[in-house]
Amino acid sequence: MAQLVNPDLARERSRVSFDVEKLTNVLYGGPDGVKRKRRIESLALTDPDYEHEDFNYLSREEQYANMLKKSLMAAKKAKELGLSGKDMDDYMTSVLDYRAIAMNLHCTMFTITLQQQGDERQRAKWLKLAENFSILGSYLQTEMGHGTVTGPGTGILQVQVQRFCNMVMILAFMISDGSLGLTVTHGVVMAQLYTQGQCMGPHMFIMQLRSLENHKPLPGITVGDIGPKYGCNDGDNGFVRFDQVRIPRDNMLMRFAQVAEDGTYSMVLDPRLTYGTMVNMRVQLTERSNTSLARAVTIAIRYSCVRRQSELTPGEPEPQILDYQTQQYKLFPHLAAAYGFWFTIQNLEAHYERVNSKLQEGDTSGLQELHALTAGLKAYTTLEAHQGIEECRLACGGHGYSHASGLVYLLTSQAVTVTGEGETTVMLLQLARYLVKCYAKSQAGAKLPSTVSYLQMVQSAAVSGGTTRDINNFDVLTKAYQHRAARLVKVATEGVRFKVTSEGQSEAEAWNNSLVSLVKCAEAHSQFFVVKTFVEAVRTVDADDSVRAVLNTLCQLYALHGICEHAGDFLQDGYLTGPDLQLARSEMCSLLSKVRSDAVPLVDAFDFPDQILQSVLGRYDGRVYEHLYEWAKKSPLNKSQVHESYYKYLQPFLQKNRAKL
Amino acid sequence: MAQLVNPDLARERSRVSFDVEKLTNVLYGGPDGVKRKRRIESLALTDPDYEHEDFNYLSREEQYANMLKKSLMAAKKAKELGLSGKDMDDYMTSVLDYRAIAMNLHCTMFTITLQQQGDERQRAKWLKLAENFSILGSYLQTEMGHGTVTGPGTGILQVQVQRFCNMVMILAFMISDGSLGLTVTHGVVMAQLYTQGQCMGPHMFIMQLRSLENHKPLPGITVGDIGPKYGCNDGDNGFVRFDQVRIPRDNMLMRFAQVAEDGTYSMVLDPRLTYGTMVNMRVQLTERSNTSLARAVTIAIRYSCVRRQSELTPGEPEPQILDYQTQQYKLFPHLAAAYGFWFTIQNLEAHYERVNSKLQEGDTSGLQELHALTAGLKAYTTLEAHQGIEECRLACGGHGYSHASGLVYLLTSQAVTVTGEGETTVMLLQLARYLVKCYAKSQAGAKLPSTVSYLQMVQSAAVSGGTTRDINNFDVLTKAYQHRAARLVKVATEGVRFKVTSEGQSEAEAWNNSLVSLVKCAEAHSQFFVVKTFVEAVRTVDADDSVRAVLNTLCQLYALHGICEHAGDFLQDGYLTGPDLQLARSEMCSLLSKVRSDAVPLVDAFDFPDQILQSVLGRYDGRVYEHLYEWAKKSPLNKSQVHESYYKYLQPFLQKNRAKL
Numbered sequence A, B: 001m002a003q004l005v006n007p008d009l010a011r012e013r014s015r016v017s018f019d020v021e022k023l024t025n026v027l028y029g030g031p032d033g034v035k036r037k038r039r040i041e042s043l044a045l046t047d048p049d050y051e052h053e054d055f056n057y058l059s060r061e062e063q064y065a066n067m068l069k070k071s072l073m074a075a076k077k078a079k080e081l082g083l084s085g086k087d088m089d090d091y092m093t094s095v096l097d098y099r100a101i102a103m104n105l106h107c108t109m110f111t112i113t114l115q116q117q118g119d120e121r122q123r124a125k126w127l128k129l130a131e132n133f134s135i136l137g138s139y140l141q142t143e144m145g146h147g148t149v150t151g152p153g154t155g156i157l158q159v160q161v162q163r164f165c166n167m168v169m170i171l172a173f174m175i176s177d178g179s180l181g182l183t184v185t186h187g188v189v190m191a192q193l194y195t196q197g198q199c200m201g202p203h204m205f206i207m208q209l210r211s212l213e214n215h216k217p218l219p220g221i222t223v224g225d226i227g228p229k230y231g232c233n234d235g236d237n238g239f240v241r242f243d244q245v246r247i248p249r250d251n252m253l254m255r256f257a258q259v260a261e262d263g264t265y266s267m268v269l270d271p272r273l274t275y276g277t278m279v280n281m282r283v284q285l286t287e288r289s290n291t292s293l294a295r296a297v298t299i300a301i302r303y304s305c306v307r308r309q310s311e312l313t314p315g316e317p318e319p320q321i322l323d324y325q326t327q328q329y330k331l332f333p334h335l336a337a338a339y340g341f342w343f344t345i346q347n348l349e350a351h352y353e354r355v356n357s358k359l360q361e362g363d364t365s366g367l368q369e370l371h372a373l374t375a376g377l378k379a380y381t382t383l384e385a386h387q388g389i390e391e392c393r394l395a396c397g398g399h400g401y402s403h404a405s406g407l408v409y410l411l412t413s414q415a416v417t418v419t420g421e422g423e424t425t426v427m428l429l430q431l432a433r434y435l436v437k438c439y440a441k442s443q444a445g446a447k448l449p450s451t452v453s454y455l456q457m458v459q460s461a462a463v464s465g466g467t468t469r470d471i472n473n474f475d476v477l478t479k480a481y482q483h484r485a486a487r488l489v490k491v492a493t494e495g496v497r498f499k500v501t502s503e504g505q506s507e508a509e510a511w512n513n514s515l516v517s518l519v520k521c522a523e524a525h526s527q528f529f530v531v532k533t534f535v536e537a538v539r540t541v542d543a544d545d546s547v548r549a550v551l552n553t554l555c556q557l558y559a560l561h562g563i564c565e566h567a568g569d570f571l572q573d574g575y576l577t578g579p580d581l582q583l584a585r586s587e588m589c590s591l592l593s594k595v596r597s598d599a600v601p602l603v604d605a606f607d608f609p610d611q612i613l614q615s616v617l618g619r620y621d622g623r624v625y626e627h628l629y630e631w632a633k634k635s636p637l638n639k640s641q642v643h644e645s646y647y648k649y650l651q652p653f654l655q656k657n658r659a660k661l
């Protein structure tokens, strides 16, 4: 084996300072967790039924058909293998990657919504069909256009109770996930409920979209694919148009609110009990997004050890590009972030579990905090991951543009996590609203939940002590981030208040005129949470000293890099000083060279098999160039030495010109 | 007409504070310039021969064939129309956009290289063929892999003079532009010249790649397409492999250096005389990149006036999303940058013309400065534009993912300008090397060229005066940027020196260990140049007060936004204070609402016809939603109500499951 690995990569691995397998254990919940992960992966990756042509060479239509076939096959096999829960999820992802999986929303949002929001009768009717895959469903919440299409005044999709037992949907479009266009038979639809002349706000309805006999759209329904996209291009993300469609009153999911036959509306349960689903989806997207970042970093770091370019020391051979300080600066902070986010997501999942189990007993007390925290982390980490993946792609130079890199797929498929299930700014503003409320409460003496309790003690500035501060110390770092977040929450809150009290703006105006600073404080809070969690994880990690040492380095790098990037926030009130910042910068650079020697083992520890990475640049064996060449040769444009377009266009053109000479 | 425009957009235009046409005049060099631009555009856009299917629905192979056909047709028509120079360029771009144009490199790098580097005999032979399109050529400089493929020790592509008159190229790959794979017949190739056992460094050779009879690759040459890519996907970017290919000695371009029949090497002219070509290409890419940014901003701003979403004031109709402060914050700084870069590029082009005309007389004195300046601006503005386009895309929410937005094309096609013709970091480091050299010279008392003369007077810090400073004042702003750039050049230079003198590092080590701060100073220099140019342009613009007023606002926004983004750089040495920064932030927010009322006219002034924008979201008439729907319906996946894959995969799956119930 050894001689088949690129010697530069082999050398990288030979001088590792820690036990890679032990770090992998940390990431996947111990040796048993790693075993489980590998078993599921190998079930998927060694199954010859899933072998397929390179997706990069298929048309969009072929990709769709291919994904549909594989999705259905995987669902069937997973059942036969008796997989469920996380095993099932991991299996599906191993087979299908993050591509548009035909039953992705079916297995998550569609089924869970039926489960949580349907009453007993509805569950008996629909859930059984869904779980057995006798129907396939989608989740429809986002409307294509407001106002303009639906006509002035109608606002958004409406449902009206008419003549006691029917509902009429008026013209509207919805866009949705990668299965609405051609695949699904049903959908759960969010729409405004109007009854007895009153709007009761958004409610959930189950709609059959296509005939179970022949898959044709039902009368009044137009449904189709929305065309090519950035990311999820292999999916049939769809639009649907309801034109005076009547559905039985019974199709309103009635566990939380009911409409009687006479149109009387009644609330039955606290609708917040369903928030958990949404939160759970966001946590999942966050996790998916970070996995993509970790994969991108793996590819870029391995490639940067294989690629040699330019000159470092005159007369010496071209260096590995990872030896350039700038290349380290491009990649290592994202490596550190991928680790930091990994622990953060584990923390968030545990938090979710705690709140959710209380929720099952009707206790909604931890919900608001969880909701706000998740919104912020979803927004912050998916955007950071997105930018990180793009930076990894750019760091591979010209080859980062080739689909052979695997980075194009990671970039575009991950992009969807930034906007889907809650757009970044909207999410950050939800967190900001919570932070401002908490800050105000704490000013009034109330005790705050744990993740925001620090707002009680907005520190005064200038705790600084010139250059003597130990900027690598975790307590110093955590406190700096805490101070920054608390200060920015205070600034934003006071900004809103000032606009109301001193400038005479309405609450709404003042709020809108403060959005920029509100978003800023929400970002700062989210980053503080990551720093705190990362530090805590390093301190308590169940591993030997060598593993703890590399995690320690990564954690310092994440925190110091963030300080350098957002230096203004830390300097503005003098909390950190100019000399502190200078020290932070030079320490950060020292950390880069510290990470350098373990960089390849640190990405190896993520344990992504080549078949999952799907990257010629990021191959474990580093044999990049011969495989790039092999990959290129397979391009359909190379099927003949002279392309047919030569005879059609080029030959006549050139010959005519030559004749003129 | 009027009633056909979305009323929200019509209202935006009705309250404009300036004459849009006058601003357009400023951008395109006066009324005559605008007339010329529109005439060329309409030649291209009204010609029915160019009508074609929506590219988004074509396979890559169809796209390639389509582009080839159109490229050849456009070249022929342009000749018939008697177009040349800028008219010709604009015509080709209007027809072909920034897609992979079959003769893009042919018309630029290939022809210019022959022209500039061929001796008289070579020009007579090759140039005529090239200019008459009897041969088509590409430019090959970047190798696919170093070391690994070519075997240990060979480093990069080599040419050896053997037996006095032949050259042998050994195995190597090159990747190149969108026409190498299938289209071109020739290429100019950069390779290391070895003669009489000595390496003479990189030189240019002309290579015939394919037979002029049947277009087959010549013996020893493998050439082909490199497969799908991020950006330029419709082009046949290619690889070529030379296996012991012999070419006549005469194919070395001999204007600057010659090899005699006996292998004797001699330098004839200063090879720096050719630098102009490279610089010119970089300026062109920079311009193209900024045009893409301006288009993206046009799309996102128009769409943000059409889209209504969420709630601003309780009980009122949904606001246009451009009314959210965060939306303004996302888009307006990029609008300001697009204007700032526009003027910067005009300045750079004028600078280039001056240096180039001196160059024609053999005077290379201004070359180094121009080279450094261009490298920095190319790197800084293409990356800023890239990030700006992505932010515009994200600001359109879910619809920004659809190819119908036009933003996906802009993003991916512009991406290539970031890496092509000089990767960002490598470019910034070239500028940094120049800055450090200049700073050292000025310390030794030398006078510096104009763009760097400010390095002579690195200001000491703390000129600040609390909150009384007029942060909107152009002199204050320009000086702040100047101080930041000068300080960072000083810091970087001293950092390198310190590592050598106090830490005992070699020059090379010290340089590499300072790359992060070197890149930083090069960015600061480039941004300072933009600020200075923008301010100068606003001050001297030939337009009325209302036009000057909006440009004034944009210029302030660009400068203040940059200060807020890079606050740490300005605060670190106390040049700006915390209160200054606070003021800068609040002034920036005031500027956002000032830009708000003119936002649509400001993008209208770029004067991009709908056929060039190719965006459903950015349509001039704002009729987004009906056209989104029309667009989607045309997706090939919608050709039948029930897709064939239903019968193949879905029906059996669902039926089997239902049978089990």
Ligand SMILES: Cc1cc2nc3c(=O)[nH]c(=O)nc-3n(C[C@H](O)[C@H](O)[C@H](O)COP(=O)(O)OP(=O)(O)OC[C@H]3O[C@@H](n4cnc5c(N)ncnc54)[C@H](O)[C@@H]3O)c2cc1C
Pocket: A307, A309, A310, A311, A321, A324, A326, A327, A394, A395, A396, A397, A398, A399, A401, B105, B139, B140, B141, B142, B175, B176, B177, B178, B231, B232, B237, B416, B419, B420, B421, B422, B423, B424, B425, B426, B429
């Ligand atoms: C669409 C497209 C079209 C192209 N067309 C052509 C063409 O027509 N002809 C042609 O010859 N080429 C072409 N290229 C290639 C292009 O010019 C190169 O990709 C580009 O110059 C970057 O070089 P590279 O790919 O070798 O990247 P690399 O140099 O390998 O860059 C990878 C990483 O290494 C770092 N790095 C490299 N050297 C240094 C250094 N000295 N100091 C610090 N960091 C360093 C970079 O910063 C980067 O992060 C094209 C590329 C693309 C994407």
Ligand SMILES: Cc1cc2nc3c(=O)[nH]c(=O)nc-3n(C[C@H](O)[C@H](O)[C@H](O)COP(=O)(O)OP(=O)(O)OC[C@H]3O[C@@H](n4cnc5c(N)ncnc54)[C@H](O)[C@@H]3O)c2cc1C
Pocket: A105, A139, A140, A141, A142, A175, A176, A177, A178, A231, A232, A237, A416, A419, A420, A421, A422, A423, A424, A425, A426, A429, B307, B309, B310, B311, B321, B324, B326, B327, B394, B395, B396, B397, B398, B399, B401
């Ligand atoms: C690939 C993909 C799959 C999807 N799948 C589904 C699905 O299965 N089901 C489904 O229902 N939806 C789906 N969506 C839609 C997705 O959930 C929405 O696109 C997303 O929530 C953003 O909403 P929007 O598109 O309406 O954007 P908008 O809300 O229109 O956002 C546009 C801009 O307006 C700003 N903005 C909007 N409201 C505010 C506010 N209150 N304050 C400040 N700024 C604001 C935003 O910040 C953003 O910059 C999918 C989207 C994608 C891209």
